[in-house]
Amino acid sequence: MNISVLGTGSFGTSLAMVLTDNKHDVKMYGRNEAVVEEINESHTNLHYLKDVDLPAALRATSDLTAAVDHADLLVIAVPVKAVRGLTKDIHRILLEKNKKVLIVHVAKGLELDSYLRVSEVIEQETTPETVEDICVLSGPSHAEEVALKSPTTVSTASLHNKGVTTIQDVFMSKYFRVYVNEDLVGVEIGGALKNIIALAVGTLHGLQFGDNAKAAIITRGLQEIARLGTKMGADPLTFLGLTGMGDLIVTATSRHSRNFRCGIMLAEGLSLTEAEARMGMVVEGVNTTRAAYELSESHGVEMPITKVLHQYLFDDISKDEAFYKLMMREKTSETIGLKELLNEQYRDWSNQ
Ligand SMILES: NC(=O)C1=CN([C@@H]2O[C@H](COP(=O)(O)OP(=O)(O)OC[C@H]3O[C@@H](n4cnc5c(N)ncnc54)[C@H](O)[C@@H]3O)[C@@H](O)[C@H]2O)C=CC1
Numbered sequence: 624m625n626i627s628v629l630g631t632g633s634f635g636t637s638l639a640m641v642l643t644d645n646k647h648d649v650k651m652y653g654r655n656e657a658v659v660e661e662i663n664e665s666h667t668n669l670h671y672l673k674d675v676d677l678p679a680a681l682r683a684t685s686d687l688t689a690a691v692d693h694a695d696l697l698v699i700a701v702p703v704k705a706v707r708g709l710t711k712d713i714h715r716i717l718l719e720k721n722k723k724v725l726i727v728h729v730a731k732g733l734e735l736d737s738y739l740r741v742s743e744v745i746e747q748e749t750t751p752e753t754v755e756d757i758c759v760l761s762g763p764s765h766a767e768e769v770a771l772k773s774p775t776t777v778s779t780a781s782l783h784n785k786g787v788t789t790i791q792d793v794f795m796s797k798y799f800r801v802y803v804n805e806d807l808v809g810v811e812i813g814g815a816l817k818n819i820i821a822l823a824v825g826t827l828h829g830l831q832f833g834d835n836a837k838a839a840i841i842t843r844g845l846q847e848i849a850r851l852g853t854k855m856g857a858d859p860l861t862f863l864g865l866t867g868m869g870d871l872i873v874t875a876t877s878r879h880s881r882n883f884r885c886g887i888m889l890a891e892g893l894s895l896t897e898a899e900a901r902m903g904m905v906v907e908g909v910n911t912t913r914a915a916y917e918l919s920e921s922h923g924v925e926m927p928i929t930k931v932l933h934q935y936l937f938d939d940i941s942k943d944e945a946f947y948k949l950m951m952r953e954k955t956s957e958t959i960g961l962k963e964l965l966n967e968q969y970r971d972w973s974n975q
């Protein structure tokens with residue numbers, strides 16, 4: 624298949640390697656000329672993937688029209704905040720060329736201000752005349768390990784359920800296994816919100832908290848991800864799968880995670896701006912903490928970890944105050960909130 628990967632960052636590059644390995648004709652599009660030249664001339668992308676040699680067949684361009692013209696499948700691999708602008712440009716080119724494509728995105732977050740999931744942003748900026756289906760590919764998949772062909776499993780879901788088998792076919796290989804999932808909302812929400820919890824656990828790690836505390840934040844974090852996700856229409860069981868618990872584990876415990884590492888830098892005393900600049904790659908959990916906190920307030924869903932992290936990141940409360948607020952919250956039962964939501968949702972289903 625002719626495929627263009629839009630975004631020459633860490634994940635775009637590693638996915639382009641998987642697709643090239645699978646014998647597809649792959650072009651990468653990047654806006655940074657120096658990175659494009661490095662991919663074409665040296666077959667490396669060292670800022671994003673250290674010690675990795677790219678296949679010689681993998682070519683990059685900084686010409687978006689050429690990349691869109693090349694492809695039947697577009698893989699959007701840029702940060703959430705860049706998706707809307709890039710999609711507008713893609714749509715304009717598709718209209719000019721009278722062309723229709725399949726889109727899959729891999730961005731993990733919610734758009735700031737609109738609070739939309741990424742597939743909703745893409746849907747708003749395209750039409751059924753130009754785009755066959757809008758899919759997501761998500762799950763525990765650090766770019767650094769994918770590039771080393773380390774066994775990885777992910778899931779794909781889509782708006783119209785038309786493109787998922789194509790996505791499964793083109794990406795699947797002996798080291799990259801793809802499952803189909805019917806729950807687009809759950810897959811996107813799990814991938815977005817786990818970054819908040821990874822940021823929180825990274826901060827705990829940097830502050831030398833113990834394993835008990837980390838396990839508590841991961842577990843209670845999954846609970847609040849499921850609470851908001853279910854309220855937004857996800858199937859609660861999705862949060863037990865690859866794009867929920869799976870991605871939460873890999874992000875909240877790994878030295879590869881940008882969110883986890885950003886948390887460590889905050890604990891070491893760097894400001895948010897300094898930590899993001901030192902990372903040099905996107906830390907999606909920062910904007911998603913803002914979006915999820917505001918969504919939780921408007922939906923009336925309790926998300927104590929997100930709320931306290933929001934205060935820690937943006938209102939400058941101290942770490943002691945943050946932990947006091949979490950530990951000394953009003954006494955409650957372990958399953959309250961989620962159980963009520965589940966009952967509500969099962970009532971809705973049984974009435975259908
Ligand atoms: N790095 C990873 O292991 C994984 C990342 N993701 C998600 O993939 C998305 C991208 O992440 P990374 O590749 O890690 O980010 P990155 O920071 O490594 O790279 C982002 C790339 O997007 C480019 N970019 C930004 N705005 C652009 C625009 N308007 N037009 C064209 N290119 C633009 C940047 O120049 C850069 O090359 C994020 O939403 C992330 O959560 C998902 C799974 C794994």
Ligand SMILES: O=C(CO)COP(=O)(O)O
Nearest residue numbers: 762763764765880881882
């Ligand atoms: O989503 C990821 C792995 O599945 C990558 O997480 P980070 O953005 O925190 O590196």
